[in-house]
Amino acid sequence: MPLSEQEQRLLDEMERNLYRNDADFVSTVGGRSGKPSYRGIAIGVLVALLGVAGLVLGVILRVPLVGIIGFAVMLAGVMIAISPSKGGSKSAPRDARDIYSAPSRSTGKPSSAGFMDKLNSRWERRQDDGNG
Incomplete structure (x- = not known):
């Protein structure tokens, strides 16, 4: 089932804020292509066997x-099978944050605080209320 326009905008905004605010996470996760290397899996399974x-x-x-x-040898085979492919995706940008640094789509309304900013401020208020 496809996402509605509002849900898609919310998802895009969350992604932009993630890439903008959590650069360490992006740098560790962004390097992986996510596609399995079938050759590596086959070699790993054979070595594990x-x-x-x-x-x-x-x-x-x-x-x-x-x-x-x-x-x-069995452990090495498993590590070969589960390791991500070394080729990586060639269409991926060098710095994924550049894509998400663009302003969000205009909705006709003046831009207010982003979704993640609102969540962060609510979280901080809860922490302050709980400690004081």
Whole structure:
């Protein structure tokens, strides 16, 4: 179900405020493309299966070193499978904050405090009321 115009404007404003006010979060999350690397997943699964085989072989032979190496290989395979793709999206801007720094769409009304600003001020009032 698509969002209404009001909901879409609210979502856009929240995104703009997030990118404007929380640069650390944006810098850590913004670098990931979100698309899985199917090649990495396939290689990771194969390496993990090889590690499981090594772990089982170590238990059967009662050689702890083989089991430990098998576990390490299995862990490496899982890490390869879940790691994000290194290619990244080429259409993504270098600094996502530039997109969201533009003023919001005009609605015919004078611009007042943003949605997040209102929420922040309400939160601060609650904190002040609770402490005093």
